[in-house]
Amino acid sequence: MSGVRVLVGTRKGAFILTSDGKRERWEVTGPHFGGWEIYHMKGSPVDPNRIYASQCSGWFGQVIQRSNDGGKSWAPVGNKFTYDGIPGTHQWYDGTPHPWEFKRVWHLEPSLSEPDTVYAGVEDAALFRSTDGGVNWEELSGLRGHGSGPRWQPGAGGMCLHTVLLDPANPERMFIAISAAGAFRTDDGAKTWRPINRGLRSEHIPDPTAEVGHCVHRIAMHRSRPGVLFMQKHWDVMRSDDAGDTWREVSGNLPTDFGFPIDVHAHEPETIYVVPIKSDSEHYPPDGKLRVYRSRTGGNEWEPLTKGLPQQDCYVNVLRDAMAVDSMDSCGIYFGTTGGQVYASSDAGDSWEPVVRDLPAVLSVEVQTLP
Amino acid sequence: MIRVVLPHHLRTLAQVDREVKLSVPAPITQRSILDALESTYPMLRGTIRDHVTHQRRAFLRFFACEEDISHEPVDAPLPEAVGSGVEAFHIIGAIVGG
Numbered sequence: 001m002s003g004v005r006v007l008v009g010t011r012k013g014a015f016i017l018t019s020d021g022k023r024e025r026w027e028v029t030g031p032h033f034g035g036w037e038i039y040h041m042k043g044s045p046v047d048p049n050r051i052y053a054s055q056c057s058g059w060f061g062q063v064i065q066r067s068n069d070g071g072k073s074w075a076p077v078g079n080k081f082t083y084d085g086i087p088g089t090h091q092w093y094d095g096t097p098h099p100w101e102f103k104r105v106w107h108l109e110p111s112l113s114e115p116d117t118v119y120a121g122v123e124d125a126a127l128f129r130s131t132d133g134g135v136n137w138e139e140l141s142g143l144r145g146h147g148s149g150p151r152w153q154p155g156a157g158g159m160c161l162h163t164v165l166l167d168p169a170n171p172e173r174m175f176i177a178i179s180a181a182g183a184f185r186t187d188d189g190a191k192t193w194r195p196i197n198r199g200l201r202s203e204h205i206p207d208p209t210a211e212v213g214h215c216v217h218r219i220a221m222h223r224s225r226p227g228v229l230f231m232q233k234h235w236d237v238m239r240s241d242d243a244g245d246t247w248r249e250v251s252g253n254l255p256t257d258f259g260f261p262i263d264v265h266a267h268e269p270e271t272i273y274v275v276p277i278k279s280d281s282e283h284y285p286p287d288g289k290l291r292v293y294r295s296r297t298g299g300n301e302w303e304p305l306t307k308g309l310p311q312q313d314c315y316v317n318v319l320r321d322a323m324a325v326d327s328m329d330s331c332g333i334y335f336g337t338t339g340g341q342v343y344a345s346s347d348a349g350d351s352w353e354p355v356v357r358d359l360p361a362v363l364s365v366e367v368q369t370l371p
Numbered sequence: 372m373i374r375v376v377l378p379h380h381l382r383t384l385a386q387v388d389r390e391v392k393l394s395v396p397a398p399i400t401q402r403s404i405l406d407a408l409e410s411t412y413p414m415l416r417g418t419i420r421d422h423v424t425h426q427r428r429a430f431l432r433f434f435a436c437e438e439d440i441s442h443e444p445v446d447a448p449l450p451e452a453v454g455s456g457v458e459a460f461h462i463i464g465a466i467v468g469g
Contacts, residue, residue, distance in 0.1 A: 059380070059464045063384065076414040
């Protein structure tokens, strides 16, 4: 493998960081789409030069950009996200019914097999798909039509569908997560869905073990074991060994089990990473120390990773889509902060270096391992 | 030709200069200008008005002849000076945010 390309979405544009396999020296390009919010960028696993970007603005709405040359050039494609049928209502913050309204695309997930097929998780929560490279979008309305939609409620960041996981072993199976509804799974290519939240406990909702209503922040899987899922919830780090049918808590000795991102080592399916955040009221690391926590046992036993990370006076946050791993022999871990730093580790988290320090607030980080 | 002045971010999106010139069939109205603009620059669809309802996005305003015409009916004829190209149709983003 020749190197890595890190795709960074920020509050004020996109940046692309590239390096060779050593990951010591970096070339930084950007800002692309300067001044726009870039919620997410992600490349196709089958064609790394095909990259999709979600560009949005409070003034001008949603734009989807597509690159066919690895991010050197971009062209806007389709931005018409229309809900299927009459959208109906979900719960507003105060529990009253509120009409479904499209606001933005939070996450783009390219297909594992077709470069022109890409999924979009949007706010207000719904799943869309394009099969023509992002030109036309169609809602996969079986999800919103599951029947529990009127009980979904926005989290503090909005009612967003932020996680889309495609099962590499079963093209009919897909997992998604919504704040604040929970996790859902389809086993028939997105025609029908069911909530997979058994075992989650959320003390801040009326029924702490409800079928839906949980503020799931992020789900991750390892490609080799798509039935094993890891979840960072509003509070609690969770694990499922049966494709989400049941969950158990694996927060273990974490200093706090609140946080946003969670990811899995590229070559060790039991090695997982989180970034503990003090609380839902104080979105910064405990004690002003930025620490990634690693578990080599699939949860419960965690070790802090601090070498190269600020260990005093650090009050940034790491958002849910702002952590990624490469698949170089020595697995690289990357995350971006709301303070504009992107940190990289080329030794699975043992040590860290800032690639850039002064970007706008980082919304998302993805990495491509280049052939 | 009808002159349309775009805000910065829409210029970069459409890859045009500050002002574009459009051939717009009569009558010259907000709707006919925006129809022509989006037809010529399809990447602007959805960024000024909703794809389906054609409702103006909340943080945008339309000005002509130094008047805010944002709340005028979209099919109301615009001033003759806009139709003749003496005055431009301005699309302006609200000065808000950070």
